[in-house]
Amino acid sequence: MHQQSPCITARSTAAALAFAVSWAQPAGAKPVAPREFCRIYPQTPVCASGAAPCTTCHTTPPARNAYGTQVESALLPGTPRPLSDEQYLGGLPDALRAAESLDADSDGTSNLEEFQAGTLHVDANSLPSRFVRCDSEERALASAQPWNTCAYDPVYALRRIGLDFCGHSPTRGELEAVRASNDWQVLLEQKLGSCLDSAFWQGKDGVLWNLANAKILPESSLKSGDGAADLTLADYEDDYNLFVYINTDDRDVRELLTAQYHAIREPDGALVRVDRTPGEDILARESEDNEDVAQLVPQDRRAGMLTTRWFLAKNTMFTPVPRTTAAQAYRAYLGYDIAKMEGLRPVAGEPVDFDRKGVTAEPCAVCHSTLDPLSYPFSRYDGIGGGDEEESLDPDMEINADGTVNGTFANYASGRLERFVREAGPQIVEAPEAGLLLGQPVANLVEWAEVAANSEPFARKVVLDYWRLLVGEDPQPSDEAEFATLVQRLSSEHGYRVERMLRDLIATEAYGAP
Amino acid sequence: MHPERTVGILIVNFSFLAAASACTGEPKNGAPSDPVPTVPIERVTASRQARVKYKSGARYANDLAGALDLPRDAVCRELGRYDCVDEVHRIVLGGVEPYTLGVREPLPSIAVTAPIAQDRVALAACTERIERDLGASAPVFLTTVDVDAPTPGELAATARRFYDRILGREATPDEVSALAQFHSTVTDEPGESGAIATRDWAILSCFMVATTLESIFY
Numbered sequence: 011m012h013q014q015s016p017c018i019t020a021r022s023t024a025a026a027l028a029f030a031v032s033w034a035q036p037a038g039a040k041p042v043a044p045r046e047f048c049r050i051y052p053q054t055p056v057c058a059s060g061a062a063p064c065t066t067c068h069t070t071p072p073a074r075n076a077y078g079t080q081v082e083s084a085l086l087p088g089t090p091r092p093l094s095d096e097q098y099l100g101g102l103p104d105a106l107r108a109a110e111s112l113d114a115d116s117d118g119t120s121n122l123e124e125f126q127a128g129t130l131h132v133d134a135n136s137l138p139s140r141f142v143r144c145d146s147e148e149r150a151l152a153s154a155q156p157w158n159t160c161a162y163d164p165v166y167a168l169r170r171i172g173l174d175f176c177g178h179s180p181t182r183g184e185l186e187a188v189r190a191s192n193d194w195q196v197l198l199e200q201k202l203g204s205c206l207d208s209a210f211w212q213g214k215d216g217v218l219w220n221l222a223n224a225k226i227l228p229e230s231s232l233k234s235g236d237g238a239a240d241l242t243l244a245d246y247e248d249d250y251n252l253f254v255y256i257n258t259d260d261r262d263v264r265e266l267l268t269a270q271y272h273a274i275r276e277p278d279g280a281l282v283r284v285d286r287t288p289g290e291d292i293l294a295r296e297s298e299d300n301e302d303v304a305q306l307v308p309q310d311r312r313a314g315m316l317t318t319r320w321f322l323a324k325n326t327m328f329t330p331v332p333r334t335t336a337a338q339a340y341r342a343y344l345g346y347d348i349a350k351m352e353g354l355r356p357v358a359g360e361p362v363d364f365d366r367k368g369v370t371a372e373p374c375a376v377c378h379s380t381l382d383p384l385s386y387p388f389s390r391y392d393g394i395g396g397g398d399e400e401e402s403l404d405p406d407m408e409i410n411a412d413g414t415v416n417g418t419f420a421n422y423a424s425g426r427l428e429r430f431v432r433e434a435g436p437q438i439v440e441a442p443e444a445g446l447l448l449g450q451p452v453a454n455l456v457e458w459a460e461v462a463a464n465s466e467p468f469a470r471k472v473v474l475d476y477w478r479l480l481v482g483e484d485p486q487p488s489d490e491a492e493f494a495t496l497v498q499r500l501s502s503e504h505g506y507r508v509e510r511m512l513r514d515l516i517a518t519e520a521y522g523a524p
Numbered sequence: 525m526h527p528e529r530t531v532g533i534l535i536v537n538f539s540f541l542a543a544a545s546a547c548t549g550e551p552k553n554g555a556p557s558d559p560v561p562t563v564p565i566e567r568v569t570a571s572r573q574a575r576v577k578y579k580s581g582a583r584y585a586n587d588l589a590g591a592l593d594l595p596r597d598a599v600c601r602e603l604g605r606y607d608c609v610d611e612v613h614r615i616v617l618g619g620v621e622p623y624t625l626g627v628r629e630p631l632p633s634i635a636v637t638a639p640i641a642q643d644r645v646a647l648a649a650c651t652e653r654i655e656r657d658l659g660a661s662a663p664v665f666l667t668t669v670d671v672d673a674p675t676p677g678e679l680a681a682t683a684r685r686f687y688d689r690i691l692g693r694e695a696t697p698d699e700v701s702a703l704a705q706f707h708s709t710v711t712d713e714p715g716e717s718g719a720i721a722t723r724d725w726a727i728l729s730c731f732m733v734a735t736t737l738e739s740i741f742y
Contacts, residue, residue: 143572144569151568155568159568159571173579173742177582177583178583178587179742185692210582224628227622229626230623230624482577
C-alpha cells in the first residue's frame with residue numbers, strides 16, 4: 011500500500027501542460043480571478059460560496075475553456091503579456107462584460123443568461139429551465155387528471171414518501187385517505203414519521219447507510235470486525251453506524267464532524283451512543299477473535315467521522331501531510347471536490363512544500379494553495395503508522411492511565427511528524443498543526459471540524475445529499491428558492507435536525523408536484 | 525410443450541401482436557386499407573418537472589411481494605437459489621455494492637440490460653403467484669374463475685384485480701377490455717386451451733401490468 015504524492019498526476023502531465031502553456035502563452039491562471047468574478051456577479055449561483063470555480067474560465071488551469079478564451083481576447087488587447095495582478099484586475103471587468111452577450115457553448119443562450127440561471131456556460135446540454143407555470147385552462151385540465159401536474163399533489167407525494175422512505179408503495183387505503191382528506195399534510199407527515207423509523211431507511215444497508223458510501227469509501231478487503239478480511243485495518247461499520255445515528259431522530263447533524271463519541275449497532279438493530287476512551291473501547295470490544303475495531307483517537311481529539319479508525323487508516327495511511335484525507339473531508343462534507351477545481355480559496359504564502367512533493371510548481375500550486383492549509387490539521391493523526399515507526403511504536407498498545415493508547419495506528423500524536431524526517435526531510439517538522447478552512451484560521455482538527463460544521467457549505471451539502479436522493483437530480487434553477495430555504499431553515503429553525511428538514515423537503519413542489 | 529416455454533412464446537407473440545396492432549392503418553399488399561380506427565386523443569397537461577424516478581430492484585420486489593402476497597424471498601430466485609434483486613441483478617436494477625465492487629451509488633442511468641432483468645423478476649413473481657393460486661384454497665387473483673372455461677365477466681373481474689393489487693387503482697374500461705380479450709389470443713395458440721390457457725393468460729396479464737411504466741417508475 012502506498013499513498014501517492016498529490017502532485018504526481020500534475021508531474022506526470024507536466025510535459026503536456028508545458029506544451030499547453032507554451033502554445034497558449036500567456037495563459038497563466040489568476041488566483042485573484044474567482045473573487046473578482048464574484049464581485050462583479052455576486053448574485054449568480056456560481057458565486058454562492060463567494061468565489062467562482064476555476065472551471066468558470068479554465069479546463070485545467072492554466073488552459074482556458076471556450077469562455078476563458080472569449081474573456082482573454084477582450085482583456086486589455088495589445089497589452090504585453092504576462093499581465094500583473096493589478097493590470098489583470100483593472101482590465102477584467104470590461105473583458106467580462108464584453109463576453110456577456112457571447113455564447114461560449116453555442117447553445118443559443120448567452121454566457122450572462124447562463125450565469126444568472128445557474129447552468130453551465132460551457133456545456134451545450136446545460137440550459138436554463140424553460141419552466142412555465144400552468145395557465146388557468148391547463149390547471150383545470152390537470153386537476154381532473156390522475157396526477158395533478160400543475161400543483162403539489164398529495165397522493166403523488168404519499169406514493170413517493172412510501173417508496174423513498176419505507177421501500178414500498180402505500181396501500182390503496184392510504185392513498186384514498188389522503189385523496190379524501192382536507193388535512194392531508196398531517197397524513198403525509200405521519201407516513202413520513204413511520205417510514206423514518208423503518209429498517210429500509212435506517213437499517214444496515216438501508217437508504218441512510220448507503221447515503222454514506224461515498225463518504226466512507228468502504229473496502230471489504232481491509233475490513234475488521236464482522237466478516238473480517240485477511241488483512242484488517244479497521245471496521246467501517248462504526249462509521250456507518252455513526253452516520254445513521256446522527257442523521258436520525260432529534261440529533262444535530264453537525265455532530266458528523268464534531269462528535270467525540272461513536273455508535274454501535276445492537277443485535278436488534280438499534281443504534282446506541284458509546285462514550286469510551288480508547289482503552290475502554292479496546293477492553294470492551296477487542297479480543298483474539300475480534301481485533302482492530304476499537305476507536306483509538308483520544309476523545310478530546312475526535313472530530314466525528316473525520317477521526318474514526320477507518321477514515322484515518324483508509325485515507326491517511328502513512329503520509330506525513332494527509333492531503334487525501336483533507337480532500338475527502340472537504341469533498342464528502344462540504345461538497346467541494348478539489349480534483350474538480352471546486353472550493354479553491356488560495357492562501358497567501360501557500361503551499362510551502364514541507365514534504366518535498368513539488369507542490370510549489372505552478373500547475374500544482376493552483377490547488378495546493380488551498381489544499382495544503384486544509385491538510386495541516388490532519389497531520390497529527392496517524393493512519394497506519396509510517397515514517398520511522400520502530401522508534402516510537404509501542405507494540406503492546408499499552409493503555410495509559412487516562413485511557414489513551416500509545417500506538418501509531420489511527421491515533422493522535424502531537425510529535426508525529428518527527429518520525430518522517432528521514433523520509434520527507436528535516437523541514438517536515440515545521441509543518442504546522444494550524445491551518446485554514448474557508449478563509450478561517452484553525453488551530454487543529456477539532457477547530458477545523460467546528461468551523462466546517464457551522465459553515466454554509468456544510469448545511470448546503472447535507473441538504474444537497476438528501477435532495478439528490480429524494481428528488482432524483484440536482485436542484486435546477488427553478489428550484490433554487492426552495493433549495494435555499496431548506497438550507498437556511500436547517501441551520502436556523504431546525505437546529506440542524508435532519509428529520510425536521512425532511513418534513514420541509516417533502517412539502518416542496520420539487521418533491522410533490524408530478 | 526414445457527409450460528415456461530409456452531409462456532415465453534406467448535410473450536413474443538404478444539409483443540408481435542401489440543406491434544402489429546399499432547400498424548392497422550398501413551395498406552396491405554397495395555390494397556386499400558380498412559378504415560383506420562380513430563382513437564380519441566386524450567388532452568392532458570404534461571408534467572412541468574418530469575422527475576420520474578426508477579423504482580429500483582429493492583422497491584420493486586417489495587411492491588411485487590405485497591401486491592402478489594408472496595414472501596419477499598419467493599419473488600424471484602435465479603436457478604431457484606440466488607435472489608434476483610439482492611444478488612444476481614443487484615447493480616443492474618439500481619442497487620449498490622460498495623464493499624467489494626466499489627459501486628457506491630446507483631448507476632447514473634438505467635442499465636441497458638435492466639429491462640431484461642426487470643422482466644425476469646416480474647415473470648418469476650407472476651408465475652409463482654398464479655401457480656400458488658391454482659393450488660390454493662384462498663387464491664389472490666383466480667378467485668372466482670372457472671379456469672377450464674372462464675366467462676368474459678370472470679376474465680374482466682380478474683383483470684380488475686391485477687390493476688387493483690399491482691397498481692393500486694381501478695382499471696380503466698380499455699385496460700379491462702384489453703386484458704380480457706387477450707385470453708382469446710392465448711387460446712389461439714397451439715396447445716393452449718382450458719386450464720392451461722387460463723393459467724398462461726393469468727401469468728401474462730399479471731406480467732403485463734407489473735411491467736408497465738406505471739409499475740416500474742414513480
